[in-house]
Amino acid sequence: MPDPTPPDVLLDFRDVAMSFGPTQALTGVDLTVSRGEFVSVVGPSGCGKSTLLRIASGLEQVSAGTATVSSQRIGYVFQDATLLAWRSVRRNVELLAELHHVPKTERAARAAEAIELVGLTGFEKHLPRQLSGGMRMRTSLARSLTLDPELFLFDEPFGALDEITRERLNDELLRLFVRQNFAGLFITHSVAEAVYLSTKVLVMSGRPGTIVDTFEVPFAMPRDPDIRFTAEFATLVGKISHALREGHR
Numbered sequence: 665m666p667d668p669t670p671p672d673v674l675l676d677f678r679d680v681a682m683s684f685g686p687t688q689a690l691t692g693v694d695l696t697v698s699r700g701e702f703v704s705v706v707g708p709s710g711c712g713k714s715t716l717l718r719i720a721s722g723l724e725q726v727s728a729g730t731a732t733v734s735s736q737r738i739g740y741v742f743q744d745a746t747l748l749a750w751r752s753v754r755r756n757v758e759l760l761a762e763l764h765h766v767p768k769t770e771r772a773a774r775a776a777e778a779i780e781l782v783g784l785t786g787f788e789k790h791l792p793r794q795l796s797g798g799m800r801m802r803t804s805l806a807r808s809l810t811l812d813p814e815l816f817l818f819d820e821p822f823g824a825l826d827e828i829t830r831e832r833l834n835d836e837l838l839r840l841f842v843r844q845n846f847a848g849l850f851i852t853h854s855v856a857e858a859v860y861l862s863t864k865v866l867v868m869s870g871r872p873g874t875i876v877d878t879f880e881v882p883f884a885m886p887r888d889p890d891i892r893f894t895a896e897f898a899t900l901v902g903k904i905s906h907a908l909r910e911g912h913r
């Protein structure tokens with residue numbers, strides 16, 4: 665019998681492998697995400713990062729190994745905000761609570777709070793097409809926040825945004841992480857973003873993807889935005905970028 669998952673571990677992958685027909689996407693993946701952790705995964709294109717997240721969300725079943733998710737309250741934010749075009753911001757934010765049969769007044773209260781948390785108060789009646797890309801991502805974040813997730817899964821949520829908007833949303837996300845106390849698993853192509861947001865960064869190899877390196881991020885939370893301009897930050901980004909290149913060979 666393998667050791668049981670410790671109580672603080674919300675996501676526990678052990679020797680996970682995943683194949684799609686002849687394509688082996690993942691092999692030997694060991695990964696845990698515990699309460700209080702924000703874990704980022706960086707890796708070359710096609711190494712199986714999204715597959716990892718789809719397994720965590722229950723959308724895919726592993727081909728071998730075990731993937732244990734010890735929470736019912738999981739939030740997801742994908743690269744596309746996936747908003748319903750005909751629904752206002754408020755009605756989009758209410759959607760998940762609606763699908764979970766949360767009563768109407770409770771739903772409205774949760775949506776108002778989530779909208780405030782992501783800084784969209786005043787935009788409740790806007791339709792998605794009237795919003796900027798950053799505001800659409802905020803709406804998507806708010807929609808998940810209404811379910812008060814314990815574990816939040818992010819698949820490159822800010823990849824399509826300009827640099828300034830991305831930095832601002834990184835700060836918002838860090839603020840939410842500290843305030844809402846969820847654990848995070850975050851996929852990104854940006855090593856600097858991974859270091860800035862995370863307590864731990866995992867580096868994946870090229871396909872079949874496996875974790876080749878783990879870096880603890882020593883900077884305190886709440887994180888000082890100026891940390892990004894320090895020598896320690898640059899050194900860690902350099903080390904991880906190097907590991908990424910090595911793993912890609």
Ligand SMILES: Nc1ncnc2c1ncn2[C@@H]1O[C@H](COP(=O)(O)OP(=O)(O)OP(=O)(O)O)[C@@H](O)[C@H]1O
Pocket residue numbers: 684687688689707708709710711712713714715716871
């Ligand atoms: N449903 C599927 N059917 C067949 N092959 C798949 C499926 N999903 C993923 N793959 C393959 O598995 C591999 C990993 O895909 P995945 O999308 O997880 O990679 P990724 O690291 O997220 O890529 P990127 O960084 O480019 O988004 C790829 O070769 C992909 O073509």
